[in-house]
Amino acid sequence: MEYGTQMKIKRFLRKPVVTYLFLAIQILAFVLMTLDGGSTNMVTLLKYGAKFNPYIVLGEWWRLITPMFLHIGFIHLLMNSVILYYLGEQLEGMFGHLRFAGIYLLSGIAGNLASFAFSDxxxxxxxxxxxxxxxSTIMLGQTFKHNPAIQQMAKSFGxxxxxxxIFGVFSSSIDMAGHLGGLLGGFLIATAISVPNPVKQWRNKRLVYGGLFAVMVVVLAYLGYLNTPISSFRL
Structure with a gap:
């Protein structure tokens, strides 16, 4: 491979490419839904993988992942896309592409599990x-206490x-269980996989927080299944 090509690849990989990928997926999903009945149509949402507890109980566990890339209306898509772009620009370079992707996907699953457990x-x-x-920014703030830039970022995101x-408490249309589940899941999984310190006490901390994340997932899945008895719905 030519040197110039190698440098172009390196420059490209310095960009938040995972963020761009996630943005592209959710925009593509929105376009497809719009052309196939509309993104606010319940039938279309179900077809493309929205979170729906009865279907999850029946074995469609992929509905804990796909909702992250679906949006109900253009404003919903626009707001979340702007936030994702801004957060990705700030965080993907800190965590690295794979860790950033892991935090995003695993905390999204945790949030959807919390929604599965507490919202029908x-x-x-x-x-x-x-x-x-x-x-994950809370984790960064706790880990890098003597870094002024990270502390300022953590305070801003806090x-x-x-x-x-506060806004979610006063809005019945917001899935607070999903938001809080994602928040806790992001903190736990970011601590488990992203503390860049080889000292033994940090390795132990990773194991503890990884274990807590696993327990959280199991408990929420159990509660979701418990709160959605098959006898309570019809297909």
């Missing part, structure tokens, strides 16, 4: 994963977290 409403949106990224939670 059909839902979709990247907010569960975005709150996971917010949670303010956004509080504003979003």
């Amino acid at each position: 409403a059909l839902s979709a949106g990247a907010s569960t994963a975005l709150f996971g990224l917010f949670g 303010t956004l977290i509080i504003i979003n939670i």
Whole structure:
């Protein structure tokens, strides 16, 4: 491979390419849904993988992943896309591409599991994963206490977290269980996989927080299944 080509690849990989990929997926999904009945149509949402508890109980566990890339209406897509772009620009370079992707996807799953456990409403949106990224900034703030730039970033995102939670409390259309589940999941999984310190105490901390994340997933899945008895719905 020519040197010039290698440098172009390296420059490209310095960009938040995972963020761009996630943005492309959710925009493509929105276009497809719009052409296939509309993104606010319940039948279309179910077809493309929105979170719907009865279907999850029947074995469609992929509905804990696909809602992260679906949005209900253009404003919903626009708001979450802007937030994802901004967070990705800030965080993907800090965590690295694979860790960033892991935090986003795993915290999104945790948020959707929390929604599965505590809300029976059909839902979709990247907010569960975005709150996971917010949670990861809490971890960064706790880990790099003597880094002024990271502390300022953590405080700024902390303010956004509080504003979003307050707004969610007064809005019945917001899935607070999903948001809070994503927030906690993001903090736990970011601590488990992303503390860049080889000291033994940090390795132990990773194991503890990884274990807590696993327990969280199991408990939420159990509660979701428990709260959605098959006898309570009809297909």
